[in-house]
Amino acid sequence: xxxxxxxxxxxxxxxxxxxxxxxLKILNERPIRHIPIVDLENHVVGIVSDRDVRxxxxxxxxxxxISEELNNPIHTIMSSPVMTVHPLDFxxxxxxxxxxxxxxxxxxxxxxxxxxxxxxxxxxxxxxxxTGTHVQSSQxxxxxxxxxxxLPEVANIFGKRKVNxxxxxxxxxxxxxxxxxxxxxxxxxxxxxxxxxxxAAGYQVLGPDAEDPAL
Amino acid sequence: MIREPLFIYSNAYTDYHFNxxxxxxxxxxxxxxxxxEAEGRLFDHHIVPPRLATEDELALVHxxxxxxxxxxxxxxxxxxxxxxxxxxxxxxxxxFSGMHEAASLLVGGTLTAIDSVLNNxxxxxxxxxxxxxxxxxRKASGFCIYNDAAVAIKYIREHYGLRxxxxxxxxxxxxxxxxxxxxxxxxxxxxxxETGRYLFPGTGSTSERGVKNGYGxxxxxxxxxxxxxxxxxxxxxxxxxxxxxxxxxxxxxxxNGADAHCYDPxxxxxxxTKTFEAIPSLAKEVAEQYCNGKWVGLGxxxxxxxxxxxxxxxxxxxxxxxxxxxxxxxxxxxxxxxxRLSPVSLPxxxxxxxxxYKPIPRKQEITEKNRLTLNQCLQYCRNKRQYNxx
Numbered sequence: 001x002x003x004x005x006x007x008x009x010x011x012x013x014x015x016x017x018x019x020x021x022x023x024l025k026i027l028n029e030r031p032i033r034h035i036p037i038v039d040l041e042n043h044v045v046g047i048v049s050d051r052d053v054r055x056x057x058x059x060x061x062x063x064x065x066i067s068e069e070l071n072n073p074i075h076t077i078m079s080s081p082v083m084t085v086h087p088l089d090f091x092x093x094x095x096x097x098x099x100x101x102x103x104x105x106x107x108x109x110x111x112x113x114x115x116x117x118x119x120x121x122x123x124x125x126x127x128x129x130x131t132g133t134h135v136q137s138s139q140x141x142x143x144x145x146x147x148x149x150x151l152p153e154v155a156n157i158f159g160k161r162k163v164n165x166x167x168x169x170x171x172x173x174x175x176x177x178x179x180x181x182x183x184x185x186x187x188x189x190x191x192x193x194x195x196x197x198x199x200a201a202g203y204q205v206l207g208p209d210a211e212d213p214a215l
Numbered sequence: 216m217i218r219e220p221l222f223i224y225s226n227a228y229t230d231y232h233f234n235x236x237x238x239x240x241x242x243x244x245x246x247x248x249x250x251x252e253a254e255g256r257l258f259d260h261h262i263v264p265p266r267l268a269t270e271d272e273l274a275l276v277h278x279x280x281x282x283x284x285x286x287x288x289x290x291x292x293x294x295x296x297x298x299x300x301x302x303x304x305x306x307x308x309x310x311f312s313g314m315h316e317a318a319s320l321l322v323g324g325t326l327t328a329i330d331s332v333l334n335n336x337x338x339x340x341x342x343x344x345x346x347x348x349x350x351x352x353r354k355a356s357g358f359c360i361y362n363d364a365a366v367a368i369k370y371i372r373e374h375y376g377l378r379x380x381x382x383x384x385x386x387x388x389x390x391x392x393x394x395x396x397x398x399x400x401x402x403x404x405x406x407x408x409e410t411g412r413y414l415f416p417g418t419g420s421t422s423e424r425g426v427k428n429g430y431g432x433x434x435x436x437x438x439x440x441x442x443x444x445x446x447x448x449x450x451x452x453x454x455x456x457x458x459x460x461x462x463x464x465x466x467x468x469x470x471n472g473a474d475a476h477c478y479d480p481x482x483x484x485x486x487x488t489k490t491f492e493a494i495p496s497l498a499k500e501v502a503e504q505y506c507n508g509k510w511v512g513l514g515x516x517x518x519x520x521x522x523x524x525x526x527x528x529x530x531x532x533x534x535x536x537x538x539x540x541x542x543x544x545x546x547x548x549x550x551x552x553x554x555r556l557s558p559v560s561l562p563x564x565x566x567x568x569x570x571x572y573k574p575i576p577r578k579q580e581i582t583e584k585n586r587l588t589l590n591q592c593l594q595y596c597r598n599k600r601q602y603n604x605x
Contacts, residue, residue, distance in 0.1 A: 136349075136356055136390065136416035162306050188307050189349070189357040189387065189415040190238050192480060207413050208440040208483040 003094060004087035006126050007108045007116030013038045016045060016075035023053045023074055034105040034119070037078045042113045046078030049105070053077070084109040087116065091126055094118055132167025132185035139185050141206040142198060143173055146180045154182055157197045163188045181206070220339040220535045221331050222261045223324045224248055228344040230317040233309045238481065239358040243520035244343045246553060247528040253546035256533050263331065265324030265344065273322065273361055275369040276395050278353035282315070285360060289314040302355040318360040321345050325363040326370060328511045332466070333375050339502070339510045339535050343528050346470040346515030348389040349416065357387065357415060364470055364513055365395040368402055371466065380464035381405070382455060384494050385472025385515040386482040388419030388435070392470070398429040403462040407451055409475070409484050410437040421591040431599065434458055436592050439581045440483035446582045447475065447486050448493045450589050459501045461596040465509070467502045471495070472515030473527035477572045481518050485575060487567040491527035495534035510535070521557040526565055541565045 012026055013036050023035055027050045037046035056077045058067040084107045085094055094106060098120055108116035128134055144150045151170070158165050164187045173179035188194070198205050229241045251257035273282050284301045287293040288310040298304035311317075321344045328340035342363075350362030368379050381396075381404045383389035389406040396402035411417035425433035436454055438447065459467075473491060475484040495512070502510035512531055517524040526545075533541050544564050554561050575581065 133411070133417050136418070138415040139413050139417065162304075164305070185417065187305070187356075190307060190481060191415075192238075193306070 001091045001126065002087065003085055003089045003091060003108055003118060004116070006091055006122050007087065007118045008122065009116045011036060011107070011114060011117045013114065014048075014074055015039065016073060016078070018074045019071050020053060020056050020074055020077065021070040023048055024057060024070065027053055034117070036082070036107045036114055036117065037074060037080075038114055044082050044084055044107050044109055044114050046075060046080040047082045047105070047107065048074060048078045052079065082107060085118070086110060091123070095123055098123060130167060131169065135166050135185075135187070137166050137185040137187050138189065138191045139183065139207070140191060140195065142182045142184070143179055143204040143206055144182055146172070146178055150180075151182065153201075154198070154203060155184075157201060158184065158186055158194060161188075161194055161197070163194060218338050219261060220341060220532075221263045221328070221337040222248070222251075222257060222532060223265050223328050223331075223340060223342040223344070224262050225264045225320065225324070225344075227317075227320055228265075228324070230313060231321055231344070232317070233311055233358070237309070237358075238518045239516075240520050241344065243517060243524040243528070244514065246520065246525040247343060247532075249552075250525045250529050250546065250549050251532055253549040254529070254541060256529075256536060256541065261536075263327060263340075265320055265327050265342065267316070268319045268322035268326055268361070268363075268366065272326065272366055272370065273319065275373070276352060276362060276365045277350075281353040285318065285355070286315040289316065301353060302351075305355075307358055308355040308360060314360060318347075321347060322361050322363040322366050325367045325511070325513060328513075329367050329371060332509050332511055333371070333377075338508045339499075339512070341512040341532055341535055343471075343512075343514035343531075346385070346472060346513035347391075348383060348385060348470050348472075348515060349387070349391045351391050351394060356391075358516075359391065362391045362395070364389075364392050364468060367511070368392070368396065368468065372399075372401065377465035378463065379403070379466055379468060380459060380462055381468045381470070382498065383407070383470040383472070383515075384451065384475065385470055386474040386479065386484050387414060387472065387516060388416055388437070389470060390416050390418050393419075393423070393433055393435075396429065397425050397433060398427045400428045400432050402429075403432045403434070403458065403464065405434040405436070405454060405458050407436040407438065407447075407454065409440060409442070409482050413440065414482060421588060424595060431595050432462070434592055434596075436588060438484070438585045438588065441485050441575045441577065442475075442581055442585060443485045443575060443578065444487055444489040444493075446585045447484070447490050450585050451490075451494065452497055453589055454592065455497055455501060457593050457596060459505055461600065464505055466506050467498060467510045468513065469494075469498050469510070470513050470515045471528065471531055473517035473524045474515075476519060476523040476527065478519040478523050479517070481516070485572055487571060488526055488530070488565065489567075492530050492534070492540045495531045496538075496540070499534055499538060521553070521559055522562055526562070530565070 033050045104120040167185045169183040324342040325345040328342040345363040347359035349357030349359040383406040388408045419435045475486040477485040
């Protein structure tokens, strides 16, 4: 999945000369936490987060004084240079950036110009889509040997039953490298025939089982 | 003359039949009717035949294109390639001859029930052929073609203007009905179901509360797999009472899926007959308290049609009619007749005994988890009550 498929293209920006007060107003009025700072050619020259702006704001205990520091230009508190990504980068690369760099937001830049933004929230939304829990489906997990060709073998059992698979996840089985778990979400209210087919084919189906309520 | 509830019924309900292997089998409605007749609880004067819902009535919630597709599917004129987008021709909702008419009759039955109650012919009415809560605007799913409950609620809103409380105790989330009234503050939906972690349709978390003006009028209670009677009943009673007090309904519609029973092959809940006695008892009480008794009961899921559904739905009618549940042995004639056809031996009594399932090792955790879920679910209306009282 590409960054351009999940990025927001309407981005609220400020120029370096804007005041901190302007940034504070935007952050109070809109449900956003980051503002890219761009020059007149729409090049990203910095970024400010709500924390940067709050650090530069007077304490709430001093609200009686209209504070001079809020009139300082935003470039005095912005972070620079800025880590950016390209619209054709992969979504998982952004996840790695968020995890490693501990950012929560990256601007998307094409030919040096700002074209979008991706935040942690967009990332989590994408993750929900990948797990398939947003559409009608049943779920089951199959424990299989970790070898080539196993996924199409198992998926074929769903296909033969004319049951549409909405998502597949694969992860290792606990600490045993010989096995992996295939997680399927699939569109039927009656998983029994598929469970029976899987068991008949020798696969181990995990999940709630009346025979073994210990789950 | 004493006004008595009506039982909407036709043998033609069994025309809603996908194929011989399909778990959804309307023979359970016939079995329930005969069980009640054998028990002496149901007589000819209670029984009213369903009417057919008109296309205009179906179109209260369904897309005309979808209705056309269902009609063509029933005449063998819908190609599979076109059928996919409407959820037709799948394992769950295969196409079958006459499916439009069969599905329209179930909807018509629910409308007959609504009219009889709202025209004061009867205090309550029961349509066990209905309760097809997974039907969507332009999509069949989860064994449901047309959504009779949703059509009926829209019909009430248009013709009678009453505030409707819909309570769904099927083990699956009532996603179709929820979807039609998600933005509507005059229709409140409460669904108690097994969590969607494993079970279809996967939705129905406590955070689904409605949108815009309808925010705070959708309630979802996803309970853990292996939930037993005690926890189910306690959660159900608390939620139903609080939501009714908050919403002040003028009519109650219940969807009475009987698939939360431990024998049900499709779900992982562990109810017994106790739960299916408690469900209608409270529905009747709440309807009397808020709605002058106005209550329409519907069927729903229920895939152990031999041991579970006839007894569960039998109690539903018994409570609707008399306020009491039936006890003792099942009528011998009835048992003899159906035992011949049944792959499993039928129960002897109206009530389940002990030891139907292995003890659940996580019982305490499950009970605690369900209690937390209940609090999450009701937090919004509790806050609102506190705020309004101050």
